[in-house]
Amino acid sequence: MGSITSPIREPLVTGNKTYSQITEDICAPTERAPSLSWVLAFTVANVLLGVFAFTSVWTVYFGIGTWDLNRTVGWGWDITNFVWWIGIGHAGTLISAILLLFRQKWRTGVNRAAEAMTIFAVACAGQFPLIHMGRAWFAFFIFPYPNTRGPLWVNFNSPLLWDVFAISTYAIVSILFWYTGLVPDFATIRDRSRGLRKKIYGFVSFGWTGSAKHWQRWESLSLVLAGLATPLVLSVHTIVSFDFATSVIPGWHTTIFPPYFVAGAIFSGFAMVQTLMIITRYVLKLEDYITIGHIESMNKVILLTGTMVGIAYLTELFVAWYSGYIYEQFAFFNRATGPYWAAYWIMMTCNLVTPQIFWFKKMRRNIYVTFIMSIFVNIGMWYERFVIIATTLARDFLPSSWSLYSPTWVEIGIFIGSLGLFFTLFLVFVRVAPVVAIAEIKHILKSSGDQYVEKQKEHIKKHQFTENN
Amino acid sequence: MSKNKHVLFGLYDDDEILLDAVKEARNQKLDIMDVFTPFPVHGLDPALGLSESRLHISGFVFGLLGALTAFGFMTWIMVVDWPIIYGGKPYWAVPSFIPITFELTVLFSAVGMVIVFYTICGLGPGVNSVILDPRITDDKFCIAFDVTNVDESEQSELKKFFEQSGASEINNKTI
Known part of the structure; x- marks a missing residue:
């Protein structure tokens, strides 16, 4: 019973699970002592987090001069990393919101972890504009608050300010969405535990009882939040792309940027979900x-x-040629053949060429291929942002002000360190919270569990048999 | 706690048995206090006669509030309080205000609705609800009756209903 699902569809829950087995399987990792592999991974992540703290403090103490930014290249690895992390932070909300609206049941297996990943990626992204301010303790200046300087307000015409609002809103709404989904599952852990653990999970589960009316409102809330998060997730990377597209820099001021950035964000976000989920x-x-x-x-x-992003790359080239505008033409010619040609071709290869392997079903269903591809995409998408930012800035209108840019150890340290921040948060998450949405998996069990799908198939076979006779 | 409630409840092993039991209880005009399930069981709301949630209305109201706040605030700042010409645009540069207006609409709507949700459900950090049975968040489905002012004979009828509708356990608890 349950809602009708075609028996041709692959089961989403295998292993003949019962409701209580689902609870057991998903809660168990939070209840046993951490494995050796977790401890090792957590140690490495913490060391990297230390690198992040050290290089960030170094930057704030000695100033932005410790980076090799210069008069022409004012944005380097920092904004590259920022856009990369924000892009990665798009898959979670896409999976939980857009796929909820499209009634894609497979989202239930991965939505919880993907949402967590989203929040941690946004947290990493948020560090970069903050550090780049130089005087990070004045970061609150970016918000329009009544002050004693006039009050002097922020510039509401600036896409950088729109970004502040977009990313803050995105972070808050993602956390609310994620936590509301977690509450019933925390209650499940609460009811399985004793002592202090029960108290802690009792606190974070907000007194959830599973009352029918609460479930009804919970579903209503999830649906409306999904409806709100869908345009929100599209708006966030659109506004990030405005940071570039509203400028007058050749190679940046193109109208294709919003859809191109959004597709790229989903692309890199899913790659990161694959990397994490496979492990x-x-x-x-x-x-x-x-x-x-x-x-x-x-x-x-x-x-x-990936193919959409590839088409966007080719469209950019075509439009540069077709526009007849020599600066635009030069910008793209320079990207492919200039001093940063290697970055450009890594980007093209990893984002456009190699993912085409997924036209083959065998490759799509191969875990090793998927894992390697997901790493490729992560690398390719990082280079995409580097190509857009650094190559464009290194060659501006006046050849006399051309310059080159390469990062210092501080910038490299901050980037590697941000991976440490991300993995530390993720590793803590897998220890304390159910990685798969327990209630949602139970909800789809009777329509997508393997034993039920089999039964439905048999039922249809029998039915056809009697009809033929 | 001013007054203790006596609750008689039956636990069911499956959502389909529960749904039939709820329908049967409604047929017999039994006054169900609440139904507890480990996940949202579809079809339960109409079976219980629950009216549709009006939570989304609060989402709309808060969203509207957010849109008006954002647009009004930006208009006041950019036109009245400290007008500055940026890039040759008019003071009241409406297209520039759209992104932030949109973001705050979403923000107000989401935050407002979540607050309303937890408030009307009586949930929140530190709330200690009485849990009838710890297995309700695992794999048991529960129908509960308030029997505070119900006499013995009616209680035994409720027990009979539980037995007939396929409950695997019948318990009572004072909350």
């Missing part, structure tokens, strides 16, 4: 909930968005 499902033994079918579905999204 998580193996380490936490969640292969029955995050199946090859889930991985294949995400690979399809990667193929689609």
